[in-house]
Amino acid sequence: MQFDSFLFLIFWLVVLALYYSIRDWRGRKLMLLIASYLFYAAWNPPFVVLLWISTNVDFCLGKMIGAAKNQPRRKALLAVSLLVNLGFLGFFKYADFLNQSAAEILAWFGIGYQPQPLGIVLPIGISFYTFQSLSYTLDVYQRKIAAETSLLDFSLFVTFFPQLVAGPIVRAPQFLPQCKTPRQTDADQFVWGLTLFLFGVFAKAILADVGLAPVVDQVYANPAAFGAADAWLAVLAFSGQIFFDFAGYSLCAIGAAMTLGFSLPDNFHCPYGALGFSDFWRRWHISLSSWLRDYLYFSLGGNRVRPLRTVVNLLLVMILGGLWHGAAWTFALWGIVHGTFLAAEHGLKHASGFRPESSVAKLGLMLATFLLVSLTWVPFRAQGFEDLVAMAAALVRSDGAAAVLAQSSRIVVAGIVSVMLLWHILAREIRLEQIFERFTPMVRGSLIAGLTISVVLFSNGDSRAFIYFQF
Amino acid sequence: MPSFISNSSDRLPNPAVKRAFGFGLLVAVLLLAVVELRLRQIGFRPTVQDSKELWAAQRGKAALLGKQALILVGDSRMQLGMDLDVLAVETGLTPVQLAIDGSEFLPVLADMAQDPAITGKLLVSGDVWKLAASRPRDRAEEWVEFYHRKYKDLVSAKLETLLKSQVQQQLALYGGGIPPQVLFERLTSPGMIRPFYLTTYANRERDADYELVQQPAFYINRVLRSLGQPVDMAGIDTREKFEHAVGQKLRQSAPSQFSADQFAYTHGLSRQIQNKGGQLAFINFPSTALVRTIEEYRYPRASGWDVFSANSPALAVNCWDYPEFAFELPDGAHLDRRDKAEFTRRLVARLKASAFFD
Structure with a gap:
């Protein structure tokens, strides 16, 4: 359902009418959750199951990580969350790409391998809601937030229809507190x-x-x-x-x-x-660039490591950022170019203090x-x-x-x-x-x-x- | 608590925009109403915009109808020449309009042949040059691909197409996606600008009202498009001079000679459809005046249509052979909306006489 469509206009009007006619806050949230699932199902109904699994797995794992006392268990639970989320993303988005790339690499060595395309349909918005859901378990693991106790609130956080299919990628600390008290909307x-x-x-x-x-x-x-x-x-x-x-x-x-x-x-x-490029990434697709910075770049050591390692980190983050956009080497190239510019800019600023x-x-x-x-x-x-x-x-x-x-x-x-x-x-x-x-x-x-x-x-x-x- | 979770009050402009929004919306509604009324006043009628989404909706319907479907495949002659209501009444089947204006329609026929759900009857345009293999790729191929990749399994695309066509059917201001400058001209030039001569309906049936076009300019353009070569129009002020100039240009090119092999692909598609229990008929639509002269010269019957029909496993009807199809065609190639019901009736009678609907 596109925002610039008659279908969304009708959907939105119905949601608004129902939302403001329900007095109870829990009832409102439940209605929004059902509406969000309908919004998603309007593309391809079977993929709602995928969204539901992803939501419930991360909710349960979040609680288990929050309750776990020892570090190896916490780490193992986080690994399960990463495996499930990135597994879904990898299968639906990258399986054909990896298969094809393997064939091309083997062809360089003279080995004939012609895979049949798997013909996998990409569930809409999977890159967005996977990152959103994943950020929650990562935050719980890093003890930035406590595990969410309400499945309704957590489900709404993952599926809230305005941002479900193309962001902004919302973090749990940004959204979940909003679910705790009834939203007051004035006319302005x-x-x-x-x-x-x-x-x-x-x-x-x-x-x-x-x-x-x-x-x-x-x-x-x-x-x-x-x-x-x-x-x-x-x-x-x-x-x-x-x-x-x-x-x-x-x-x-x-x-x-x-x-x-x-x-x-x-x-x-x-x-x-x-x-410059670092300023560009503070202004373009801010919710993705800050996600990559916080969960990937900083985890790799960011710029607190040796200069050469920083360059490698920047390149790695931008290549993965490129591939997040699409399963094609042209996106990887786009990431490499951005990573190179960021690294060059970083080096120039530190070497000459250029401002x-x-x-x-x-x-x-x-x-x-x-x-x-x-x-x-x-x-x-x-x-x-x-x-x-x-x-x-x-x-x-x-x-x-x-x-x-x-x-x-x-x-x-x-x-x-x-x-x-x-x-x-x-x-x-x-x-x-x-x-x-x-x-x-x-x-x-x-x-x-x-x-x-x-x-x-x-x-x-x-x-x-x-x-x-x-x- | 960060400001962005405090009910967004930090994001609001000050003073508030309530009044400006209300005023803006009111002005917009009033102006749009004025535009709608003005367009209707100068003769515009609501029309659906033909699109790949609209085509895909009909394509889906063809698959659902099975044996009950009467599927129309072809180009503008099929789209402007067939009255779907008459077809439904005369045949008891449900017509599905899949013809695409100006297209190479063989990819559509191939798609029909490959889909096991297509088991109904098909009427296919018989423009013989478009039935030969190795035709250029055009939007017919794109629309077929769109249906399979981006429409068939998506619920929202289907609902949106339905809603959009219903809204377009009610409003003249949607006049087929008119560019801003053209719309402005039409609104401000009384008597100078005519409404568009084509009206499309949600089922992709299309009417051509040739009383709304400027003749003979429209006819001349059509002839030049069929000719495909530029003609110096300086000094041409009579019909005879125009016919002479077109004739001279025409004779500079050699007639096409088709071999049976060139139609083997199309015949293969026909057999595929027949093997599924479907039936099809190729219809060579009428043409008149210089358009017919060009077609007769470029694609001589003996080395074109006759070669095709002699080897066709499907029924092949050439309207040139039957006097009941001698309608006056305002542009030499297409039927006026006033004639299409009668044409459709006569065509069904001809097909019934050939036992096509048995």
Whole structure:
């Protein structure tokens, strides 16, 4: 069920009506849990069982870890949690990939092995809810939180529908305390939730899908036919598309949760206004990058180890981060490139103490970061290494092109990307609420009217799934 | 306690947005109502937007209906030429429209052949050049793939398609996904802009109202598309001059010669369907004027349709052979919505005469 669909609109209205008609807090939570399972079942009902198993296993293991007195037993229980969660993820997401990769490696040694694709259907959102559920057992193991005693609260934490299939990846200490007391939603909070949802749908359905995606699809479908200028435009367009797509989803999730009185953490904060790659990862998919930092990077020793080990840690975390997005070597390459940039930046800062001070230096660094990040999206978007090479060749080609983008498409892409970049640079220290506060009531009303009209009138083509649903 | 778990009050703008939101929403609803009324005033009718989701919904229906299904496979001639209500009444079967406008439809036929659930009757467009093997890949292949990979097993996709088509059927402002600048022109140019001539329904039946197109420009464009070669229109101001120019261009290309081998793939698909208990008939739809001239020259009957039909294990009906199919086609290739019910009735009678529905 996509946020920008009629089906979700009806589902959400029914949930809101039921939620606010139930007085009892436990009853409300139970209704939300059932609604969340229905929300998930709307894709592929059998996979609800997987979600249920994952939830119950981690709930039981969390309690057992919390109650265990000796360290080896705690460690063993954590290992079971890791095995179950990563086992599901590994089987559904990586089995075909590993099988195929093994065949390719064996082929290098002249050993013929042609595996049949297993044809496994990827359960939607599995990467998100696996990490969310896993963070709980890790937190209990590290004694950051006490084991949850309410199965209802824990189940709602894992399955809460606004964030179930594409995040933000919420941590137990962020969500479980909210289940303990009835959520009080006033009209201001409710309406701001609706407004955020509208912003999110506009970003996804209009800016990403109508404005940018057609150019990206056209050029990436046949990069060899296009000249360098159009190829660069497609690279920048994809930077915009993936941001508006995923940040749009996150805004919808935060807005929908807010109408129910729940608060979800921010997932994006003007990432293209970042000063370098480490700053970028503090602003892009914040809930994933902080998860990788807290549970993986720090566990490996983070940057408190020898410099060479830090570099290895960064690379390892980013490769795994890349593979989290998809079972393909192009995602691993994307992770390697990001890891390399992070390591280089880390080294540069420590060796020279480089910190941009002047506005011009900061602006230059922001633009350079944006450009490099945009280039790293090429392997992320390409469907395999052949596509990647073709796109890279198109970016540097100097001869004539067989195909050109329509002038109107170029103007639309240039307009959207420029405004996005300007907004990220100017608003990198400001929150969305603060920007909205600066508008007069007339501007606010006109903005809401304009966005609503655009969404109703112009988002009516083929539905396009959120990019991050596939992860 | 971190601020983000204190009911999100820290995330709210100050002052609150209640009034602005209410005002914005009211303005949006009013403006959308004005747009809807204005579009209806200049003749727009609600129409469903044909899409891969809508096609996939019908594809699923074809599998569910089994023997009761009368499946239509082909391109725009099949989609604009068949009246589904008439088909249902005249045959007692449930028609399923799987034709795709402008497509290479063989991948759809192949999909029908491979699916064990497809056991009903099929009517297939008989554009002979599209029945030969090794045709270019186009959206028919993409839509078939979409159905199997992203639609068939997903409950939400089915419900959303149903809801979307129901909403689109009620509102003229959805007019088939009109680009913003076109919509603006249509709203602000009284008498200058006509409503779109195509209306699509939720079951993918489609009407073409040729009274809404500008003739002869529409006909000329259709002829040029069939010709596939540019014609210098400077100085062409009469029908005769246009026919002469098209004839000259046409003769610069050689007619296609098909061998029986080139249709072996299609005949194989026919046999696969027949082996499952299904039945199919290929229908070569009528064409007139220059479109027919082009088709007759490019794909001569003796080395095209006749080669196909002589080896076809399925029934093959060529509308050119029967005077009852001599309808006036406004663009030379497609039936007007006013004629399609009668055309469908006559086609069913012809198929019944060939014992297709026995």
